[in-house]
Amino acid sequence: MTAIACDRVTVAMGGRTVLSNVSLAIERGEFVGVLGPNGSGKTTLMRAILGLVRPRAGTIRVLDAAVRRGSPAIGYMPQVRPALLHARIRGWDFVASVAGGHRWGLPWRSPAERKDVERALHLVGAQDLARHSIAELSGGERQRLLIAQALVGEPKLLLLDEPLISLDPHHQQAVIDMVRDIGRELRLTVLFSAHEINPLLGALDRVLYLGGTHAALGRVDEVITGPVLSRLYGSDIEVIRLHGRIFVMSSSGHDLEHDAHQHEH
Amino acid sequence: MFAYDFMINAFAAGGIVAVVAGAIGFFLVLRGQTFAGHALSHVGFAGATGAVLLGLPPLAGLAGFTLLGGIGIGLFGERLSGRDVAIGMVLSLSLGFGLLFLHFYTSSATQATAVLFGNVLGVGTETLWILLGLAVLCLGTLAVIARPLVFASLQPELAEAKGVSLRLIGVLFLAVVAMAVAESSQIVGVLLVFTLLVGPAAAAQCITSRLWLGVALSVLLALLDAWGGLTLAFYTDWPTSFWITALSGLVYFAALFAREVREGRDGRASRVAQPMR
Numbered sequence: 001m002t003a004i005a006c007d008r009v010t011v012a013m014g015g016r017t018v019l020s021n022v023s024l025a026i027e028r029g030e031f032v033g034v035l036g037p038n039g040s041g042k043t044t045l046m047r048a049i050l051g052l053v054r055p056r057a058g059t060i061r062v063l064d065a066a067v068r069r070g071s072p073a074i075g076y077m078p079q080v081r082p083a084l085l086h087a088r089i090r091g092w093d094f095v096a097s098v099a100g101g102h103r104w105g106l107p108w109r110s111p112a113e114r115k116d117v118e119r120a121l122h123l124v125g126a127q128d129l130a131r132h133s134i135a136e137l138s139g140g141e142r143q144r145l146l147i148a149q150a151l152v153g154e155p156k157l158l159l160l161d162e163p164l165i166s167l168d169p170h171h172q173q174a175v176i177d178m179v180r181d182i183g184r185e186l187r188l189t190v191l192f193s194a195h196e197i198n199p200l201l202g203a204l205d206r207v208l209y210l211g212g213t214h215a216a217l218g219r220v221d222e223v224i225t226g227p228v229l230s231r232l233y234g235s236d237i238e239v240i241r242l243h244g245r246i247f248v249m250s251s252s253g254h255d256l257e258h259d260a261h262q263h264e265h
Numbered sequence: 266m267f268a269y270d271f272m273i274n275a276f277a278a279g280g281i282v283a284v285v286a287g288a289i290g291f292f293l294v295l296r297g298q299t300f301a302g303h304a305l306s307h308v309g310f311a312g313a314t315g316a317v318l319l320g321l322p323p324l325a326g327l328a329g330f331t332l333l334g335g336i337g338i339g340l341f342g343e344r345l346s347g348r349d350v351a352i353g354m355v356l357s358l359s360l361g362f363g364l365l366f367l368h369f370y371t372s373s374a375t376q377a378t379a380v381l382f383g384n385v386l387g388v389g390t391e392t393l394w395i396l397l398g399l400a401v402l403c404l405g406t407l408a409v410i411a412r413p414l415v416f417a418s419l420q421p422e423l424a425e426a427k428g429v430s431l432r433l434i435g436v437l438f439l440a441v442v443a444m445a446v447a448e449s450s451q452i453v454g455v456l457l458v459f460t461l462l463v464g465p466a467a468a469a470q471c472i473t474s475r476l477w478l479g480v481a482l483s484v485l486l487a488l489l490d491a492w493g494g495l496t497l498a499f500y501t502d503w504p505t506s507f508w509i510t511a512l513s514g515l516v517y518f519a520a521l522f523a524r525e526v527r528e529g530r531d532g533r534a535s536r537v538a539q540p541m542r
Contacts, residue, residue: 072427078423098427101427102413102424105408107476
């Protein structure tokens with residue numbers, strides 16, 4: 001049973017080829033970390049799976065069906081936009097906006113929809129947070145509401161785009177553990193994009209590393225290696241393992257994952 | 266006060282417009298598009314003065330121009346960078362054209378003041394019916410798009426992924442805003458539309474973070490501003506539009522102050538103590 005199957009997929013954005021001839025298969029129930037430098041196509045891949053970007057060539061199948069926009073089987077957490085940080089709207093209303101949000105009419109939530117929202121909030125332990133306005137919440141608390149929103153509608157596949165951004169290590173670990181536990185409990189397939197591999201090491205089934213329009217999918221010790229990453233980055237990469245942590249270094253000695261993270265801010 | 270027909274008409278017109286402005290304004294503030302609403306009223310000025318020049322009713326020119334302007338801004342799309350500059354240019358260009366039209370239409374000083382600052386005491390029965398018709402159209406459209414509008418306003422990327430057309434919602438909403446602007450300018454004039462469309466909504470969002478309570482509160486505050494302003498104008502003989510702006514400003518700043526005090530007292534202090542972000 002495959003959750004996501006890409007067959008020789010090429011995606012271009014604004015004239016630039018982001019992914020070229022990528023083939024991969026992700027099994028149902030897998031927790032896959034999506035890594036790679038900025039601009040390597042982590043968000044674009046998710047948008048292609050959602051049907052928001054049409055591949056220039058190749059086919060993508062999601063849960064054994066052709067990609068289509070608006071699939072209820074996919075839960076999605078986009079990256080946090082700055083505008084959202086100032087939204088003076090109650091957490092509950094924010095999370096609930098996704099429930100049947102594409103239908104016309106007044107947004108009265110049916111009892112079933114309200115129950116679904118409560119269930120999602122319960123999964124991330126955010127029933128109390130949902131009473132506060134989004135603008136009052138801290139980064140970690142807001143992240144939990146966003147994950148709850150992705151869980152509304154009982155999806156089978158979760159696409160989480162950079163859920164760790166701007167969180168300190170302690171809260172990063174809390175988010176990862178929570179997503180892993182929810183994923184196991186509900187047998188969800190999870191794609192979790194991040195800048196750094198280390199916080200994810202304990203949770204991952206496999207890693208999908210993107211770079212130089214190519215992709216490598218496999219276990220951490222198969223993919224996070226000098227030769228594989230050198231091919232993706234198109235330059236000499238050294239991988240150093242130290243005390244259970246992994247450091248990805250360019251030949252000139254820069255720690256690439258930390259560099260990438262800092263450039264983002 | 267209600268012994269006079271013009272006061273009854275003014276209260277009816279103020280009530281209709283306040284309900285529209287309060288409800289539509291809430292979503293305008295939620296989406297951070299208040300500047301677009303302000304610009305639309307100036308587009309309306311060119312429309313109203315142009316209509317007068319051609320011998321048409323000002324309200325027709327005003328509503329027609331704001332509607333075109335709203336659809337135009339909507340079609341520009343959400344992500345156009347430098348959007349504020351473009352809107353600002355349209356705004357001044359419209360005022361410029363309005364000035365030109367007034368220049369050609371020579372006996373115009375009162376007419377110009379009425380368009381710029383409103384003339385709610387001069388609303389006739391026919392205008393009242395037009396205002397009511399526009400209001401029904403406006404709120405009816407809002408009722409149809411409300412659900413995807415809230416979704417697209419709060420989480421545009423996710424809404425798009427779930428099949429909402431951001432552009433369609435954006436255009437439809439700004440068309441609704443354009444009608445609300447045309448309505449509001451009948452009461453407070455094109456220059457003061459902000460006071461009814463944005464003031465009550467912004468105050469409501471300071472007071473509550475609940476969505477529907479916020480919409481209801483915004484409508485109530487707009488009614489308070491409009492009817493309160495009319496009453497004060499009747500007894501003081503000062504301009505109605507002045508009193509409406511004064512009440513709207515007072516309520517907004519009081520709500521803002523109350524929010525700052527409230528958040529300073531609880532919430533913040535305990536949250537800062539946590540090692541977050």
